[in-house]
Amino acid sequence: MTATKNRLIAAGLAASLVAGMATVAAAGEIRVGITMRMISENGQKYGQMVMDEIDMINKAGGINGNTINATLLNDECKSDKGVANATKLIFQEKVHLLIGSTCSSVSLPIVDVTAKAEVPQIIPHSTNAKITQKGSAWVFRVPVSGRYYAGVNAKYVGENIGKKIAYLCAADAASQNDCEAMQSQMKSQHGVEPAYAAQVQEKEVDFRTHMQKIKTANVDGIMIAALAETMARALTQSYEAGIPASVRRIGSSSASNSPVPSIAGDAAKGVFFAAAYAAADRRPIARLFNEMVRKRYNINAPDHDFSQAYDLIRIVELALGRADLKLDSGSLAADRTAIRDAIASVENYQGLASGPISFCAAPTPQCRDGNRTAVLIAYTKGGENYVTEVLARVTMPADFGL
Amino acid sequence: MDFDFSSLFAFILFGLTIGVVYGIVALGISLIYSGLDIVHFAHGEIYMFGAFFGLVFSEQVGVPYPLALLSAMICAGVLGIVIERVFYRRLTRAGGGYTVAGMGMIICGFGMSVVLQNIAFLIWGADAEPFHVDLGEPYQFGDISLPKSYALTAVMALFLMAALHFFLVRTKLGLAVRAVAHNKDIAFLMGINVPLMISLIFGLACALAAAAGTLIGPMQSVQVEMGYLMLMKAFAAAVVGGFGSLPGAIVGGLLVGIFENLGAAYISPSHKDIYAFLLLILVLMIKPSGLFGVEARVKA
Numbered sequence: 001m002t003a004t005k006n007r008l009i010a011a012g013l014a015a016s017l018v019a020g021m022a023t024v025a026a027a028g029e030i031r032v033g034i035t036m037r038m039i040s041e042n043g044q045k046y047g048q049m050v051m052d053e054i055d056m057i058n059k060a061g062g063i064n065g066n067t068i069n070a071t072l073l074n075d076e077c078k079s080d081k082g083v084a085n086a087t088k089l090i091f092q093e094k095v096h097l098l099i100g101s102t103c104s105s106v107s108l109p110i111v112d113v114t115a116k117a118e119v120p121q122i123i124p125h126s127t128n129a130k131i132t133q134k135g136s137a138w139v140f141r142v143p144v145s146g147r148y149y150a151g152v153n154a155k156y157v158g159e160n161i162g163k164k165i166a167y168l169c170a171a172d173a174a175s176q177n178d179c180e181a182m183q184s185q186m187k188s189q190h191g192v193e194p195a196y197a198a199q200v201q202e203k204e205v206d207f208r209t210h211m212q213k214i215k216t217a218n219v220d221g222i223m224i225a226a227l228a229e230t231m232a233r234a235l236t237q238s239y240e241a242g243i244p245a246s247v248r249r250i251g252s253s254s255a256s257n258s259p260v261p262s263i264a265g266d267a268a269k270g271v272f273f274a275a276a277y278a279a280a281d282r283r284p285i286a287r288l289f290n291e292m293v294r295k296r297y298n299i300n301a302p303d304h305d306f307s308q309a310y311d312l313i314r315i316v317e318l319a320l321g322r323a324d325l326k327l328d329s330g331s332l333a334a335d336r337t338a339i340r341d342a343i344a345s346v347e348n349y350q351g352l353a354s355g356p357i358s359f360c361a362a363p364t365p366q367c368r369d370g371n372r373t374a375v376l377i378a379y380t381k382g383g384e385n386y387v388t389e390v391l392a393r394v395t396m397p398a399d400f401g402l
Numbered sequence: 403m404d405f406d407f408s409s410l411f412a413f414i415l416f417g418l419t420i421g422v423v424y425g426i427v428a429l430g431i432s433l434i435y436s437g438l439d440i441v442h443f444a445h446g447e448i449y450m451f452g453a454f455f456g457l458v459f460s461e462q463v464g465v466p467y468p469l470a471l472l473s474a475m476i477c478a479g480v481l482g483i484v485i486e487r488v489f490y491r492r493l494t495r496a497g498g499g500y501t502v503a504g505m506g507m508i509i510c511g512f513g514m515s516v517v518l519q520n521i522a523f524l525i526w527g528a529d530a531e532p533f534h535v536d537l538g539e540p541y542q543f544g545d546i547s548l549p550k551s552y553a554l555t556a557v558m559a560l561f562l563m564a565a566l567h568f569f570l571v572r573t574k575l576g577l578a579v580r581a582v583a584h585n586k587d588i589a590f591l592m593g594i595n596v597p598l599m600i601s602l603i604f605g606l607a608c609a610l611a612a613a614a615g616t617l618i619g620p621m622q623s624v625q626v627e628m629g630y631l632m633l634m635k636a637f638a639a640a641v642v643g644g645f646g647s648l649p650g651a652i653v654g655g656l657l658v659g660i661f662e663n664l665g666a667a668y669i670s671p672s673h674k675d676i677y678a679f680l681l682l683i684l685v686l687m688i689k690p691s692g693l694f695g696v697e698a699r700v701k702a
Contacts, residue, residue, distance in 0.1 A: 039528045199672040205622040205631070208416045209666040209674070212409055216545070229530040233623055240540065242547030263532040263623055 028066040028327030030320060033089030035082055035100035035110070036124070038074035042258060043102065045297045046124070046309045047072050050099070052296070053313040063320040066327060071095070075106050077172075082106030086113045095119065096325075096335050099312065102305070104128030105173035114138045118333065120340040124312045125305050127253050128177040129365070129401065137363035140343050142312045142353075143304070145369040146174065147401030149253055149274040150181030151189075152374040152394045153223075156272075158190040161248045162220025166196035168210055168234055170226035175202075178225040178252040181401065195219045200234075202227065207234045211241030225252035232263035239267050248272070256303040261379055261386030268382030272391060274374040276353050277307035280388045281375075289352055300385060307352035314351055319343040346370070355395045366398040412546040413667045414660055419552040421659020422559035426614040427636035428643065428651035429563065430607035436583040436646040437603035443511035444485075445611055445636070446629030447518035452478040452612020453624040454526055457533050460616075467535050471558065474616045475609040482608025483601045489514065490604075491597070515629075522626045533619035555617040562613055563652055566606070570648070579603055631675070635662075638678040642685045644695025653693060657681060 034050060037043045054070045062068065071093055075082035082101050089095045090113065098114055098121045101107045107126035114121040115136035122140045123131060129147040132139060157165060165186060169179030179197075186192050196217045198210055204226075214222055222243070224234045235249055251260065251273035261268040279290055279301035289310065293302040323342035325335045341361070349357040355373025360366075376391040427449055434442045455477045459470035493507045537550035570576035581589040582599040590596045614632070615624075622628070639658045643650025658678045665677030685692060 041527050041529050043528075201675065203627065204674075205628070206416075206420060206674070209413060209663050210671055212412045212416070212546075213667065213671075216406060216409055229623070229625070232530070232532075236623075237621075240547065240549045240552075242540065242542075242545075259529060263530055265532060265534060 028325065029069045030063060030066050030097070030325065030327065031093060031095040032068055032070045032316070033086070033093055033095035033098045033100075034070060034072045035075045035085035035089065035098070035106070036072070037077040037102035037106070038072075039076050040259070042299075042303070042305070045299065046102070046305055047074075049293075049297065049306065050124075050309050050313055053310065057313075057317055063317065064325075066325065068320070075101055075103075077101075077103040077106060079106050079109050083109050083113060086110045090114070090117045090119050094332055096332070097122065097316065097320075097339050099124060099316070101126060103172065103174065104131065104177065107131050108134075108173060111136050111139050119336050120343060122312060122316060122343060124309050126174065128173050129181065129369075130173075130177065132365040132368040133402075135363050138340055139363075139368055140359055141369050142315065142357065142371060143308045144253070144274070144276045144353075144371045144374050145365065145401075146177045146181050146253070147365075148369070148372055148374050148396040149178065150185045151396055151400050152274045152376060152392070153182055153250060154185030154189050155394075156376055156392065157221055157248075157250060158186065158192075161250075163190050163192040164195045164218070164220045165192070165250075166214040166217060166219045166222045167194050167198070168207065168214075168222065168224050168226070169197070169199050170204065170230050171199055171202045172227055174254065175225040175227065175252055179223065182223055182225070182250075185401070200226070200230070202230065204230055205233060207237045208241060211238050211243060214238075215241055215243050219247060221248040221250050223250040223252070224255075226254065228254050228257035228259040229263060231255060232260050232268070235260070235264040235267040235271060245270055253304070256377065257305060258299070258301070258303055258386070261382040262384055265382045268379045268386065270378065272376060272378035275304040275377055276371060276374065277302075277304035278354070278375050278377045278388055278390045279303070280377070280390050281352075281354070286352060301388065311349075311351040311353055311357065315343065315346055315349055315357065318349065319346055354393050365402060369398070372396045372398060372400075408545045409667070411543070413663045415543075415546065415548060416552075417660030417663035418656060419548075419556050419659070420663070421639075421656035422556050422563075422652075423614045423618050423655070424632070424635050424639045424658050425652040425655025426559050426562060426610050426617075427632055428639035428655050429566065429648060430610040431636055431640045432643075432646055432648055432651040433583075433603055433607045433610070435640070436648070437579070437600060438490075438507070440507040441511070441637075442607070443508060443633070444514035444518055445607070446631075446633030447515050447522070448478055448482060448608045448629075449611040449615045449632050450522060450624075450626060450629035451481060451518060451615070452608075453533070453615030453619045453628065454522060454531075455612060456616030456619055457531055457624050460533065460535065467537075467554075471613060471616045474612045478612030478615075479605040479609035483605040485514065485608075486601050486604040519626055519629070526626065528626055530623045530625040533624050535620040549621075551620040555621070558613065558617055562610065566610070566648070575602070579606075634675075635678050638682045641682055641692055644692030647692065647694035650692055650694030657693075 036047045038047050054068050058067045073085040075085050102125040104126040111134050127146040129145050224231050249271040251271050255273035256275040293299050319342035323338040344359050344361045347358045353371050354375040357370040359370045373395040375393045377388050380389050381387040452474050455474035456470050459465050459473045540547040540549040578594045639654035640651050643654025661681045662677040666674040
């Protein structure tokens with residue numbers, strides 16, 4: 001009964017997003033390679049969801065009669081493994097399309113691999129602005145770029161929190177970019193320099209020295225840009241150091257990931273951040289999605305990495321349906337180009353993201369950062385059963401932050 | 403601008419609270435080294451297992467934190483004894499230190515580290531687990547907040563060190579342990595059950611690592627990868643204090659903790675992990691045997 005309901009929800013969700021796909025039968029196999037960070041419980045579930053969705057597409061008849069043969073590899077958020085995975089998928093598996101990766105530090109070097117091999121790459125989670133600034137004609141990004149997040153955060157912070165901000169920036173590529181972009185936006189929008197700024201290790205465990213210094217600096221807010229678990233530790237230790245709740249905690253986009261409220265507990269309350277999707281979204285499509293993820297993956301409130309992975313698959317489904325694929329032994333290069341052009345033609349896709357996603361042909365960030373709508377979210381309750389609220393939803397101009 | 407003595411005091415306090423934890427792990431490493439003449443490279447994973455044991459007892463079984471700490475120590479002690487008896491015993495029989503078997507032990511330690519990490523991954527997964535211990539409001543020293551968990555860590559660590567000292571110096575069993583550590587052959591000739599004492603040394607060292615893990619859990623959360631950095635810092639502490647010296651391990655731990663916190667505060671916070679090893683290099687340059695180590699003179 002529950003399984004049937006799940007299928008109905010998923011089918012309803014897919015049907016509301018993708019319509020009018022041709023179903024001309026042509027036996028063939030579309031090879032899709034996926035490399036993602038699969039070391040955490042949520043990481044595994046993002047990958048599982050991508051595979052489940054592909055499986056459902058195949059069961060529903062595939063794409064124009066062709067089945068998708070997906071290979072999912074774990075890059076553990078390590079750039080060397082990511083490049084090895086991409087190389088294997090491109091040259092050994094001869095994939096038509098590469099999906100990946102989760103971490104910006106992995107996606108960045110893969111962009112060079114896919115550009116050289118001329119394989120379309122679509123990114124599910126990485127936010128580092130440099131990914132699309134490399135000028136590759138083969139890369140597309142579904143998540144919101146860090147440059148948009150920084151603009152939204154800086155505007156909100158300057159107008160509502162204050163201008164004396166401390167920054168703790170972890171050494172991973174996404175956090176570094178989030179921190180730099182936020183500092184740059186605070187300077188350009190409000191003319192202020194950081195009150196305190198320090199880089200910490202990617203998996204730092206002891207922030208007490210920083211917190212003591214931040215406490216004596218009497219700041220209005222602390223921006224913690226780090227991967228989820230590191231951020232959660234920093235949040236907890238900020239309260240242990242005696243920094244009051246009136247000093248607002250600002251998270252980088254990874255604050256959206258559930259380990260932040262789960263580990264930080266009460267310390268997560270009041271933390272706000274810009275993300276691509278809010279579980280508190282009241283749109284019917286979002287409620288259906290939340291219900292599906294809850295039932296299928298036992299996740300109470302899906303974060304934006306779930307929604308972005310889901311949107312990505314729908315965009316891939318849409319693009320593959322439009323692409324004129326031959327899928328024979330001599331057509332690999334032509335098929336890859338056709339898929340790239342089909343993704344570039346996706347316009348005004350309305351999915352789970354808080355705004356439309358549109359790509360275009362030019363190899364520029366304006367064309368390849370398809371999602372420009374950030375939603376400002378705050379935790380109103382921490383712990384396993386955390387609760388969020390939406391503070392604002394902002395769509396940025398395509399060339400913002402360039 | 404006036405120098406902020408309050409912050410300096412806070413940084414030293416933070417250094418001491420983390421330093422005692424380094425000291426406990428270093429104590430275990432030194433204990434094993436003094437008893438078996440080998441460096442145990444899986445000790446970081448024992449520390450990680452200990453933290454998970456503490457977490458399970460505290461959050462899932464629901465026992466009070468001090469009892470969870472004791473239970474974790476017992477479980478890790480038993481785990482250590484089992485590992486020693488099943489895996490290391492054959493190699494230690496053939497000799498330790500600078501022998502082929504000693505090298506085998508080191509490699510076996512590396513292997514054990516990987517095995518234990520993977521077992522932990524299978525049991526608890528890769529996600530960090532929060533370890534909530536609510537001990538009430540933090541202590542306030544002027545502008546400095548000291549959470550009670552930090553104070554408890556320092557007190558428990560000092561208590562454990564004192565208890566170990568009492569055991570080794572004031573009990574007959576402790577005397578036997580020291581005799582085995584000093585010279586296994588002579589200890590055997592004196593009627594001491596050397597294999598049993600070696601197991602005891604291993605169990606004690608692992609119990610200490612578990613105590614450190616359970617104490618640090620509430621400060622830093624618990625995860626599978628937590629052992630590596632602690633092992634490195636504890637090694638630095640053990641070498642700074644003098645490898646094999648038990649008081650040296652404690653002093654080394656405290657020095658490493660204070661040095662890295664002051665370095666992070668006044669030199670560069672971005673390279674906090676470097677300072678422990680900088681101190682290590684400095685001490686080795688000035689006194690190669692470490693602060694409390696005995697200089698061994700080898701004749702050609």
